[in-house]
Amino acid sequence: MKMTKIYEGSHQWIMFGRDEGKPDNIIDTNQYVVRTPNRCLLLDPGGAELFAPMMAAVLHHAPVDQITDLFASHQDPDVISSLGLWDQALTNAKLHAPAIWEGFLRHYSCESIEYVPIPDNGGTIKLESVELQLIPAHYLHSPGNFHVYDPQAKILMTGDVGAAFEAPDAPVFVDNFAAHVEKMRHWHQRMMPSNQAKRVWIERVRNMDIDILAPQHGRMFKGDDVKRFLDWFDALQVGIAV
Amino acid sequence: MTNQTKSQFIAVASITSELSAVMVVAKEISLAAANAKAIAFRAGDKAKGFQPITDFINELAKETIELVTNINIYALVLYRLTVDEYQKTAAYNKFELAAKMAEGAVYAKSMQEPVDHARLSMQDCQRQFKRDVSQLLGQLEAVMHHARAARVIAANSRIEASQAGEYLQSLQAVAESVDKAAHTIHDNVQRCRIALSIYRNS
Numbered sequence: 410m411k412m413t414k415i416y417e418g419s420h421q422w423i424m425f426g427r428d429e430g431k432p433d434n435i436i437d438t439n440q441y442v443v444r445t446p447n448r449c450l451l452l453d454p455g456g457a458e459l460f461a462p463m464m465a466a467v468l469h470h471a472p473v474d475q476i477t478d479l480f481a482s483h484q485d486p487d488v489i490s491s492l493g494l495w496d497q498a499l500t501n502a503k504l505h506a507p508a509i510w511e512g513f514l515r516h517y518s519c520e521s522i523e524y525v526p527i528p529d530n531g532g533t534i535k536l537e538s539v540e541l542q543l544i545p546a547h548y549l550h551s552p553g554n555f556h557v558y559d560p561q562a563k564i565l566m567t568g569d570v571g572a573a574f575e576a577p578d579a580p581v582f583v584d585n586f587a588a589h590v591e592k593m594r595h596w597h598q599r600m601m602p603s604n605q606a607k608r609v610w611i612e613r614v615r616n617m618d619i620d621i622l623a624p625q626h627g628r629m630f631k632g633d634d635v636k637r638f639l640d641w642f643d644a645l646q647v648g649i650a651v
Numbered sequence: 652m653t654n655q656t657k658s659q660f661i662a663v664a665s666i667t668s669e670l671s672a673v674m675v676v677a678k679e680i681s682l683a684a685a686n687a688k689a690i691a692f693r694a695g696d697k698a699k700g701f702q703p704i705t706d707f708i709n710e711l712a713k714e715t716i717e718l719v720t721n722i723n724i725y726a727l728v729l730y731r732l733t734v735d736e737y738q739k740t741a742a743y744n745k746f747e748l749a750a751k752m753a754e755g756a757v758y759a760k761s762m763q764e765p766v767d768h769a770r771l772s773m774q775d776c777q778r779q780f781k782r783d784v785s786q787l788l789g790q791l792e793a794v795m796h797h798a799r800a801a802r803v804i805a806a807n808s809r810i811e812a813s814q815a816g817e818y819l820q821s822l823q824a825v826a827e828s829v830d831k832a833a834h835t836i837h838d839n840v841q842r843c844r845i846a847l848s849i850y851r852n853s
């Protein structure tokens with residue numbers, strides 16, 4: 410699995426993805442790790458198929474007993490169907506996930522991990538000295554959906570917003586926004602159900618200071634491409650399947 | 652899922668299915684007992700020997716229903732244990748794979764504890780499953796015993812029915828239905844025992 414450090418400061422952000430051992434018939438996903446001196450948070454840790462390579466990759470950065478927190482942006486299997494395995498591997502961890510999905514996510518088995526429900530209006534995750542903000546992103550695409558903003562690293566992890574599907578050897582950052590648009594268009598039109606939800610989210614996100622916008626699939630956006638993405642998404646009609 | 656796990660799931664699921672058929676038949680025996688009692692009452696002295704047999708039949712049916720109800724609860728526990736074992740085995744295999752893939756990683760050794768813990772949990776589940784299967788086989792044997800007793804009662808019923816004059820046919824029909832039900836119970840329970848016996852604690 411490819412590992413890319415995307416922020417290095419008082420803490421670190423590492424992106425994991427482009428898993429070459431992944432079965433061909435499951436979609437590629439990006440996982441993110443926030444590492445502080447003694448703790449480690451996995452953002453959208455991935456599906457059950459991905460557990461072993463993901464755990465192996467994380468062990469380059471943290472020991473098992475310092476993986477203390479998991480975050481699931483929403484309930485999809487590519488986001489968190491590995492929960493039952495993390496639940497057996499971790500002895501002292503919390504899962505931060507939307508409150509409305511608790512009864513659903515527990516189907517994956519969540520006995521030793523503490524489920525910390527995120528209310529609809531959001532919240533925070535405190536990881537030693539780092540405070541991450543949980544930004545409501547409901548209906549983008551899931552009815553109960555959150556993104557993670559790190560004001561210190563200026564990174565916004567956006568789940569399925571900004572997603573695209575790429576070749577396994579594709580670069581991790583967008584390098585030609587105009588060419589990248591066509592890889593995102595149908596996904597966003599088909600998967601995002603609500604123009605109103607999209608507008609509210611864009612208004613909220615435009616007020617944030619963002620260096621990197623980090624989706625769960627495909628390439629990340631940095632610098633001016635963040636604004637380009639927001640403008641493009643703003644103009645896009647979504648919910649086209651009705 | 653391995654073939655062994657699949658067979659285990661099928662074996663446990665088949666118990667519930669076979670036993671639900673046993674339950675239906677046991678209720679039929681109970682009904683036959685009530686019917687026999689009414690006929691024996693009408694027959695008066697002609698069916699004097701048949702009257703206590705109807706009480707035996709009824710008691711046997713009640714005990715069988717009670718046993719099967721308990722076994723069904725036990726089968727559910729066994730099913731949950733099978734799911735648990737499946738999950739623990741899957742976890743152990745994934746943890747071993749993760750440990751192998753992490754070779755050379757700075758914190759690779761920290762994976763050893765989850766691997767060891769998963770192995771122990773998996774082995775605990777396997778042992779518990781075998782213990783529970785042995786107990787369940789014991790309970791199934793008790794149902795078999797009831798089925799054998801029902802067949803003896805059916806044979807006695809036929810003899811008593813032959814003394815019942817014009818009530819002979821009705822009482823023989825009762826004896827036949829008890830015998831048939833006993834056969835069905837025996838066959839179904841025997842299938843459960845065969846399905847489970849390969850998992851017995853040796």
